[in-house]
Amino acid sequence: MTEKVFAHSLRHMDRARQVVPRGVTSAKRAGLRPTPLAFAGASGSRITDVDGNEYIDYVAGYGPMLLGHQPPSVIEAVRGQLAAGVLYGGQHEAEAELAERLVRLVPSAERILLNVTGSEAVQAALRIARAATGRKGIVKFEGHYHGWLDPVTANGPGSPAGSGAAPRPVVAEDHSEVGPHLLVCPWNDTAALADLLARHGAEVAAVIMEPVAVNGGNLFADDGYLAEARRLCDRYGCLLVFDEVVTGFRLGPGGAQQRLGVVPDLTVLAKALGSGFPISAVVGRAEAMRVAEGPVAHAGTYNGNALSVVAANATLDVLETERDTLYPRLERLSGELATGVNECADRRGVPLRAYRAGAVIRLHWGAPDPVRTYADVLAGRGEPLRELSENLVRNGVHARESGLWYVSAAHSDNDVARTLSAFDRALAETAE
């Protein structure tokens, strides 16, 4: 293998750092080694940097590219819309079509509000929950991520694990303003949630979680946990909010809620919905969403912008019409990738494990096996994974240093085979 050269990316970063803090426009991108890369193009399962290095891409734009880069029908729909207008500042028919599609696909969706990013749709959901309940409290879970806006950025992935009874100490090391209304609970611990709500339930508007803890280790909850969370929310009159920004459309056309059979009051969708065009949605039961007919502030210049909406319709059209082949194929390819990674690790005696939820894979290195708690997840993060992701990049695989991989419908059997042989080399180099 010829040694990869990153001269143009390095030069780009030197230039950008003069005017952009850390040279990146989302802080999460700052850590990639050997350098944050600058890209020149992407197509299907491949992405090419400005030095001409091609990678099999598992970053997938941080998740949205479920259909791969440049999915033809989405690009065609957007191209057609470009000729007809970008932003009307008014309604258009594709919006209602999108809302109807979401009602059809997502079990909790009876009413739909559109936004642009996952973070702001989370804020809209929390505001709706507060208006619907007349309460202020928000319960979130250790290690879960709900975007970069206050107060739910506290106790996000990588923050220290708390101990003792819930609520756990609030950790906000990022200058976010938490305020008095955030309660933090360990996830997948029925007794902790029951105990917290027994003491504070009357003040709690929303219990928000990733129904599969993708950012919190890519873990499924124990059987019955989500149903029990649903029951506890009903008992205390709190709204259950599923953040399906990642799991929506990725774990199946109806997201984690459909797959796991628990219907929340409100759901946040984004990422895969738009195939890379910025769009998010808060969807929910009609009763919970009724407050959105009234004084709840919800707005946005770019809400329902025509390009994102037609991209979402074209994306959902593929997911709906091809669901019987697309999802089984994603499962198979992702399963082969995760199994192959684990076999590699076993063969080389490396304490690395791939945990998979649908087309999302998360690597844990040095964590207890099985990984169960947030403390276990923290034990599996860190330097070896960062070094592995650098060696993967050098071997032609673009993967995040957090070990979170997104498989797309554009990945082929050949991609998986090539990835596994690159992975084997990268693992050997890292373990040396």
Ligand code: PMP
């Ligand atoms: N929720 C979850 C579960 C996410 O993974 C993310 C983004 N990684 C967000 C919310 C925030 O979405 P956005 O970056 O579009 O604001």
